Amino acid sequence: MVASQYAPSEANKTLWVFLEIEGDDFASVSLELLAKGRDLADRAGWTLCGLLLGSDVADRANQAYSYGADEVWLCDHPLLGEFDVCGYSHATMQAIKEGKPSVFLLGATSNGRDLAGRLAVRLRTGLNADCTDLILDEDRGVLVSEVTGFGGGVIALLESAEHCPQMSTVRPGVFVPNKPDPSRLGELVEIKVKLKEADIRSRIVERHVGKGVDLTQAPVLICGGRGIDGDFESLRELAALVDGEVGATRPPVDEGHIERERQVGQTGVVCRPKVALNFGISGAFHFIVGIQDAETIIAINSDPKAPIFDHADYCIVEDTHKILPELIKTLKRERESIHA
Amino acid sequence: MPDLEIVVCMKVVPKSEEIRVDMESLLLERTGVRSEINPPDMNALEMALALKDKQPARISILSMGPPFFEPILRVGLAMGAERFYLMSDREFAGADTLATTYTLAKGIEKIGDVDLILCGEESADGATGQVPPGLAEWLDLPQVTLATALTIDQKKRIVQVRREIKGGYEIQEVTLPTVISVKTASNEPRFIDFHRKPWAFEEAEVTIWSHDDVDVDDGYIGLTGSPTVVSGLREAEVRDRRKEFLQGSPEEIVRELAKRLQGMLT
Numbered sequence: 001m002v003a004s005q006y007a008p009s010e011a012n013k014t015l016w017v018f019l020e021i022e023g024d025d026f027a028s029v030s031l032e033l034l035a036k037g038r039d040l041a042d043r044a045g046w047t048l049c050g051l052l053l054g055s056d057v058a059d060r061a062n063q064a065y066s067y068g069a070d071e072v073w074l075c076d077h078p079l080l081g082e083f084d085v086c087g088y089s090h091a092t093m094q095a096i097k098e099g100k101p102s103v104f105l106l107g108a109t110s111n112g113r114d115l116a117g118r119l120a121v122r123l124r125t126g127l128n129a130d131c132t133d134l135i136l137d138e139d140r141g142v143l144v145s146e147v148t149g150f151g152g153g154v155i156a157l158l159e160s161a162e163h164c165p166q167m168s169t170v171r172p173g174v175f176v177p178n179k180p181d182p183s184r185l186g187e188l189v190e191i192k193v194k195l196k197e198a199d200i201r202s203r204i205v206e207r208h209v210g211k212g213v214d215l216t217q218a219p220v221l222i223c224g225g226r227g228i229d230g231d232f233e234s235l236r237e238l239a240a241l242v243d244g245e246v247g248a249t250r251p252p253v254d255e256g257h258i259e260r261e262r263q264v265g266q267t268g269v270v271c272r273p274k275v276a277l278n279f280g281i282s283g284a285f286h287f288i289v290g291i292q293d294a295e296t297i298i299a300i301n302s303d304p305k306a307p308i309f310d311h312a313d314y315c316i317v318e319d320t321h322k323i324l325p326e327l328i329k330t331l332k333r334e335r336e337s338i339h340a
Numbered sequence: 341m342p343d344l345e346i347v348v349c350m351k352v353v354p355k356s357e358e359i360r361v362d363m364e365s366l367l368l369e370r371t372g373v374r375s376e377i378n379p380p381d382m383n384a385l386e387m388a389l390a391l392k393d394k395q396p397a398r399i400s401i402l403s404m405g406p407p408f409f410e411p412i413l414r415v416g417l418a419m420g421a422e423r424f425y426l427m428s429d430r431e432f433a434g435a436d437t438l439a440t441t442y443t444l445a446k447g448i449e450k451i452g453d454v455d456l457i458l459c460g461e462e463s464a465d466g467a468t469g470q471v472p473p474g475l476a477e478w479l480d481l482p483q484v485t486l487a488t489a490l491t492i493d494q495k496k497r498i499v500q501v502r503r504e505i506k507g508g509y510e511i512q513e514v515t516l517p518t519v520i521s522v523k524t525a526s527n528e529p530r531f532i533d534f535h536r537k538p539w540a541f542e543e544a545e546v547t548i549w550s551h552d553d554v555d556v557d558d559g560y561i562g563l564t565g566s567p568t569v570v571s572g573l574r575e576a577e578v579r580d581r582r583k584e585f586l587q588g589s590p591e592e593i594v595r596e597l598a599k600r601l602q603g604m605l606t
Binding site: 001002004022085086089109110113114115116117118119120121122124125126127128129130144148154155156157158159160161162163201202203204205206207208209210211212213220242244253254256260261267274275285289292293296297298309310311312313314315316317318322323326327330331334 | 436437438441442462468469470471472473474476477478482483484485486500504505506507508509510511512513514515524525559560564565566567568569570571572573574575576579581582583584585586590591593594595597598600601604605
């Protein structure tokens, strides 16, 4: 068997969360993980630590405490100003060797996955990717990670009890961040990171970032599938009326009708809106995963046997092209009467 | 200058729309489920072929899996790849990402002098996207994931990669050799070349490697080399829904729906 860099018996009862910086803030998934981590740590009597990497970022530690961290382990170095997976792996490795956490969690973002994939190999440990829930078995000190398997309605429970740290990347949007408490205090642990230019192996030549969309925060989600024949313009019109966001199943995304960041479901975004309206979607399980936590689900599909109706509160068996304009018209009329 | 040596990592997956899970046994129902090349890997192969259209290059397909992968992956030869290596051995079975990336890395070392390793973004069945960074780590190479385009300056040994990021893209520069994962659906995989068909499906020799053929530590492969353990399986909970069917003309249906959504859509 492959032995990890340190054995479970040498590990501290600490749970680490990678604090990913996104623009001027922490990535929302990092705050979500602090909330879940806080909950798991409290139950088990463990310590929750945030791992903070960057250049001149020490002042962000307070924010991490306010969201639940007991400690922030800081790797501050001029060469960590930009995310470079090799540089970040190097620094994280040094922190982990000092802190020997039992559990290390990262958001399943592009950078989080890149870093986790490399580190798990360097640490010779198991990595459970894209998890949708976490349980900490206090008696054994084992992290049990839930993943939705094979596009079907099966949940697999995964663990790597014999290896350290137990690593998982977690799907954004599955946990809810705590309300920040500015009075919460924590302890800063500074790591003297040894890094040289040659450890940084990629260089950003250009970057173009527009205003990204975050479907996980949308109160109303309007989704379209194959059945709308690419008519996302009408969905956008409807979304604008109800202050919602437009999402889609995979086929219209693959066909280029809509941006990939709007793909909902297992290989896309998992959302928890108040209302999800689904037009022309048959309801394969890998899509349902993305909306099943909605308070109210509405499905419009011309096929009465479409599986989506098993997951809907209000079911409409009709051509979406007949319902959509009618709904837009009705909502417009309602708006006008409110403003009149 | 020698030809650019490219390895494309590919695998075969059950067709996602045909996968069913037996809710009694919680096992995959395999009967009647057809297999296909993992669709994201076709984007990786297309990126390799597009590079070969522009500069002298040699493309090898590398896969790890059971013998039935062979006829399926020969499609890659028909599309334009020159060589095909299949790491096939019962000892490799049951591998998680740690063991998979270790084994594939050993295969890449055995092929030797590789400049560029291309992978699909993720597999359609596992969907973890952890193989490309894991491979890069075993091989101690730089990596760029989610590439949508790349240009190579072989003289300077530099690759510029356009990478998808949240709300936009960036151009990253790394040196060769490197591991790159290709964003799913970022290109249109070409059709097979009919002139290559007889060679690809009948004559071409596929190199099959067992664990004895590659320099592997048996403790690092297959189930033995996999730290992650499936400790349980259960049916996903389905929340009870009202399942109320609204009926009538489109006007009547929308009126009923609007009534029920009163206050929810504001």
